[in-house]
Amino acid sequence: MADKPVALAQKKLMDVKLGQLPSWLGTRDFTPNGLLGSVRGGYERYYNKYINVKRGGIGGIAMFIAGYIALSYLWEYDHIKHDRWRKYH
Amino acid sequence: MMVSFFDQFASPSYLGIPLIAIAIALPWVLYPTPSSRWINNRLITAQEWFINRSTNQLMMPLSVQGHKWALLLTSLMIFLITINMLGLLPYTFTPTTQLSLNMGFAVPLWLATVIIGMRNQPTVALGHLLPEGTPIPLIPVLIIIETISLFIRPLALGVRLTANLTAGHLLIQLIATAVFVLLPMMPTVAILTAAVLFLLTLLEVAVAMIQAYVFVLLLSLYLQENT
Numbered sequence: 001m002a003d004k005p006v007a008l009a010q011k012k013l014m015d016v017k018l019g020q021l022p023s024w025l026g027t028r029d030f031t032p033n034g035l036l037g038s039v040r041g042g043y044e045r046y047y048n049k050y051i052n053v054k055r056g057g058i059g060g061i062a063m064f065i066a067g068y069i070a071l072s073y074l075w076e077y078d079h080i081k082h083d084r085w086r087k088y089h
Numbered sequence: 090m091m092v093s094f095f096d097q098f099a100s101p102s103y104l105g106i107p108l109i110a111i112a113i114a115l116p117w118v119l120y121p122t123p124s125s126r127w128i129n130n131r132l133i134t135a136q137e138w139f140i141n142r143s144t145n146q147l148m149m150p151l152s153v154q155g156h157k158w159a160l161l162l163t164s165l166m167i168f169l170i171t172i173n174m175l176g177l178l179p180y181t182f183t184p185t186t187q188l189s190l191n192m193g194f195a196v197p198l199w200l201a202t203v204i205i206g207m208r209n210q211p212t213v214a215l216g217h218l219l220p221e222g223t224p225i226p227l228i229p230v231l232i233i234i235e236t237i238s239l240f241i242r243p244l245a246l247g248v249r250l251t252a253n254l255t256a257g258h259l260l261i262q263l264i265a266t267a268v269f270v271l272l273p274m275m276p277t278v279a280i281l282t283a284a285v286l287f288l289l290t291l292l293e294v295a296v297a298m299i300q301a302y303v304f305v306l307l308l309s310l311y312l313q314e315n316t
Contacts, residue, residue, distance in 0.1 A: 047121060052130045061119070061132070065178065068115065072180040075108040076101050080180075 094262055098186050098255060108182050113190075116171035140167065147309055154209075154316040158309070165194065166305040173254060173297030177290070186258065188251045195246035198308055203239070206315025214315055242311065246304060253300045257293045264289060 008020060009027040016024045029037070050060030073080070101108045123133045144163045148156050169185065176183025184190050206214035218235040219228065264286045271279040 043118070051121070051132050052124075054130070056131050064119075065175075068175070069178050069180055071111070072108065072178075072182060075103045075111075076180055076182070078103070079096060079099070079101060082096075 094259060097258065097262060100187070101182060109184050109187070112172070112175070112182050112184050115175060116168050119171060120167065147305065151309060151313050152316050155309070155312050158312055161198075162305050162309055165198075165308075166301055169250070169301030169304060170298055173301055174294070176254065176258070177293055177297060183254055183258065185250055186255045188247060191250045192243070192247040194304075195250075196243040199243040199246065199311060202308070202311040202315045205312075209316070217314055242307075246307060250300050250304055253296055257289075257296055260289060261286070261293060 006015075008016070008024055011024065013024075028034070046060075046064075050056065050063065120136055121133060123129050123137060128134070129137070140163060143166060144159055147162055147166070148159055151158070172183065172185050175181055176185070203214070206217075218232050218239070220231070220235075223231055264282060268279050268282045268286055271282060
């Protein structure tokens with residue numbers, strides 16, 4: 001079944017074929033304004049999908065906090081590996 | 090490089106980006122703006138209820154002039170509570186353990202209350218330096234003491250918050266290390282220590298909230314004296 005022909009610039013990331021990835025990246029807006037816009041768009045998508053719903057539960061915030069914990073771990077890895085080495089010396 | 094228990098309070102940075110920037114900006118993301126709908130989602134409804142109640146409580150003892158500070162004091166309290174609670178999660182960084190941040194909050198706000206008092210009602214503000222009913226011989230000493238206590242207020246505000254949070258985090262790390270090390274050697278003692286750790290974590294949650302509240306409450310008290 002053939003999909004409707006859509007211009008490459010308007011495709012979402014998951015619909016882009018692997019070979020088209022570099023050219024798709026070329027159509028994205030990497031100016032500071034563009035980056036800000038994409039961050040805001042991402043926030044709106046997350047907010048409207050998980051939090052701004054009629055019966056939102058703890059899942060929306062819990063996923064966000066889990067992501068924050070993962071990010072903090074990544075930030076502090078350089079220091080944490082010293083703790084691990086110290087234990088075994 | 091000496092590894093110590095105080096390393097958790099060093100400001101971490103990765104690829105040149107400090108984590109403290111993300112940690113300070115995070116509370117802003119967690120409190121979305123209410124939309125113009127009649128009934129908002131559950132998160133916003135809960136937040137609005139909490140914020141309205143706490144602002145009401147905070148503004149009750151203040152005069153009408155002091156109500157201009159409502160936005161500042163409420164947002165400060167929400168900010169501090171969120172940052173303290175987020176700092177209890179694993180691997181996260183608590184900006185309020187840095188003395189610089191807390192003094193940055195305490196000194197300007199305290200100074201603002203003092204200047205407001207001195208500008209609007211200088212006699213009353215200076216009158217606070219001498220409690221009523223002091224015996225006459227004690228007056229000079231007491232004025233000096235009250236002036237010192239006035240100037241120590243911002244220091245106390247900042248250091249109180251820093252010390253409470255730093256001490257709590259240090260204790261948690263120490264006792265957690267103890268549990269970890271004891272587990273292969275004496276499992277029973279390790280389980281008891283783990284129970285202590287659990288209780289300590291509950292205490293830390295309480296301390297996180299209380300300290301933020303105390304900070305803002307004292308500021309509102311200083312404001313009340315001076316408006």
